[in-house]
Amino acid sequence: MVSSSKTRQVRKVRLGDHLCLPFSSDDEQREVLTTYIVDGLARGERVIYYADQTAPDMIGSWLADSGVETGRMVDEGRLEIRPINNNYLFDGRFEPDVVITTLWVEVRQARDAGYPGLRISGEMTSDLRPVADERALVDFEHRLARAFHSRELAAICQYDQRVFDPSAVTGMIACHPQVVQIDPLHDDHRMRIVPTYLPRGLKIIGNIDVMTVGAFTTTLRLANRWPVQNLHLNLSELEFIDVAGVRAIVHAAADLAPGRHLVIEQLAPGLRKVFEVVGWDRTPGLRFTDEAEGVGT
Template structure:
């Protein structure tokens, strides 16, 4: 697996020092990740903060409650704070990137001084689309915020609703984080995971592990799901270890079944496998493009 695969992290494996980007286009997926993140912090006796925007603080607390945990004790003890973007990022009426970074540094220090094992924070970033003074510095803030968490018992998840941010903005914000939150896999086994993801600000299907004739039907099913996403289909093969003829045929069939004008892009495929597809002639199918992974010298 290439080193870039380490950028994708499941919320259950998130640790201290992480400053991760969550791009989502489904409310249920946002809720799943956020709930797991908040509950994980409470269970580890970390100080937990949440800055809501499109959601309300009451909704966020209901996610915790419906997951089987009463948030009242953590709220009363000061372990948990759920507030709004207006009372955090925009507390002065404008967005001051440097002041917000300084505030987070102080929150980490205060959490440890209070006896908590760490600090974690998550914020909904849709407020930046309101054309408020200072919002244009959000990218700068995301870059600087990484230093708040690096090397410290602290972590963050910044949430970007892909239905509201364009692909260029999503890609830029993602690159300013140390990693990306992995979505719920469409298929997960000992040898293969098929995971909805984001690449260049657009939805993609990540193939992680081995595809053989046993799990080719799972790949076909995941490709069918991806066909329901808008635009072309991107299949990210950066973390692919092996694919046999049955797996390649699943890709070819998925491309052939696309309506006119749509394409299936297989990207970062192992150069040797890419050459095999070229020799066989499958890359001559109009709806299928295959791009080999760059080999570093």
């Protein structure tokens, strides 16, 4: 778990940021990187994506789904999607100094072309692992970090937690000032709703009451359209829920197609009693984590 002081919402990324994205879900990678690229293009920055495990056509489809004319952006030189092995590996070797020098050439070229800066992201995954051990990658990240004082470069280094050992991911996170994450779907002084990916769902932080139940209900309806069998609702940091909030959850569960479930996770015993008082805990389509074995994800 990364503390909130060590996280940066992706829409708040600016030139000069050197951030880490440790991910374990294709959905999380897609949502964070799509937002990052779209935001950079909207700011007039040049964007380069160094792809490894993700096919360039797939990245193009991410952007197209967000309304980006990928072909035009590429033709105009504003966006480039490159294989990482052609840009990070030289004669089969990982050469950190060469990579960093090459990046600074790209920064200078972007500046000379009139861009305010360069926004990059690289999938630090399978092509690098056989030729660059953890020590080499840590050394590279530390050298790269020293380059961000110029405020002409922003970078998100992607580490797939399904590929690297947990200790290696921890080491890579430590090389970065902050971890990047997707923006909350709702955030005010009373309630914050954050997407979760393993399992797919929502985490609710704060209070569901008369002031927030409208936003909560709207977000639940949108999440119910996600193409997953079950939607998980993490309530570990829920402080209060009133009857209107419980009713919103019950209605969301009842609206699910047969075979799908709304799975409530880590609800405090005292708050669960609110469901039990009128029997709403027995609503079809509604499950609690202590009942959810065999339900699936």
